[in-house]
Amino acid sequence: MNSAPTAPINPLALIAELTHRCPLHCVYCSNPLELQSRANELDTQIWSRVFREAAELGVLQADFTGGEPLARTDIIELVRAARIAGLYVNLITSGLPLDEAKLDALVAAGLDHLQLSFQGAREEIAAEISNTKSHAQKLRVLEWLKSRRVAVTLNFVIHRRNLDQLAELLALAESSSATRVEFAHVQYYGWAFANREQLLPTRAQVANSIEFFKCAQQRLSGKIRIEYVAPDYYAKYPKPCMGGWGRKLVLITPSGEALPCHAAKIIPELKFENVKDRSLREIWEFSDAFQKFRGESWMQGPCKTCDRRELDFGGCRCQALLLAGDPAATDPVCSLAPTREKVDAILKAVNEPSAEQSLITPAWLYRPNPQHSGPLRSSIGVDDGN
């Protein structure tokens, strides 16, 4: 534990990865390659304490995610505990383990906002991406949601294989009770990094999608809030990842480790504290992992003297590790980064005519369920340093 170089402001959101168990096997899952098993999951009591500590620390919102958070048999109790602690409760779900009674119980327990993921506009692509038959159930959930008083967001993760379905996806949102839609291009970590060659969109697809969202946002203003997450490999400047390291968000893994972001465990030199051993406040203010890239003292050139360093915080540390081999480097997607040529080489391969969308289904690496996870790391060339 280090003393604070800069007094941190309080986090605004707690990302509660309640479990890594999931009925879907999405090829871009944001969970780490090494999934945690059910036996190591935090119990109801510890989660409830974490929610109280989060609210005392100034956290406003809890994002229940996974895996599939509904795989927890105590999910209703967890929603109630977070709400009683004073948090705004978001549930990010595939909708698979849901029926009308459970939905009613969630709303009665205080669920504020439900985010339903879709893998595509049709059963065929949804099944290809998630390796599960799930689309029809999601459509049923959308119907049930119409008569419940809860905010609804539809989450669409977009990539080369479903970017031609944007109009259909938006129509699905317009026919639902959603007041918010997220179209998020895949970000390349974990399983998505392993499947990157098949997921990266072409330059033309990205340009079309930006035009599409501009029109949609105008047309639906006041009806549906449309959020767009850009594919940062194509960006001029990096994303302000997590709103800055250790600045706004704290993520708790199923077993209780506190992380500054979803992928932070791939950074070899970081040591993570567990909420079983320490309070959330202690971890937030003093743990090495949160201190490491907080503020600006860790920055190298060109970030160190860049005018944009307070806007994007140097981009993403995990991406710097994955693409430049150094977590303190400028995010290689930045046009000012000395390693930008690596990203350009990746994009060049994607945009070669020979790489254009083929009729053959790609050879996906599917994310398994925790109990089935094997030593996959070496086979896909990602060293997470553990």
Added chain:
Amino acid sequence: MNPDLQSHPRLAPGCRLGENNQQRVLLMPERALRLNGPSLEIVQRCDGQHTVEQIVTELQQIYSKAEPQKVESDILGYLSLLQEQRALDFA
């Protein structure tokens, strides 16, 4: 686009008042808005009972030192902003 004076604004599902560090906030999906005096007065009246016109009249009384026309345009502007955020339903 200004809301209809006779409509009844109501906080949309998933939008509610909360508190953080002694500061009242409007909580909504993936967002929170700080509420100061007048904005809190407005949001508290978005209950499906008050019309926009009633909200205007009541705030003109509370802020009687301000130009009534200015109070009205500020309220309409703020309600439009909340509508863009998708925090209100109008019945």
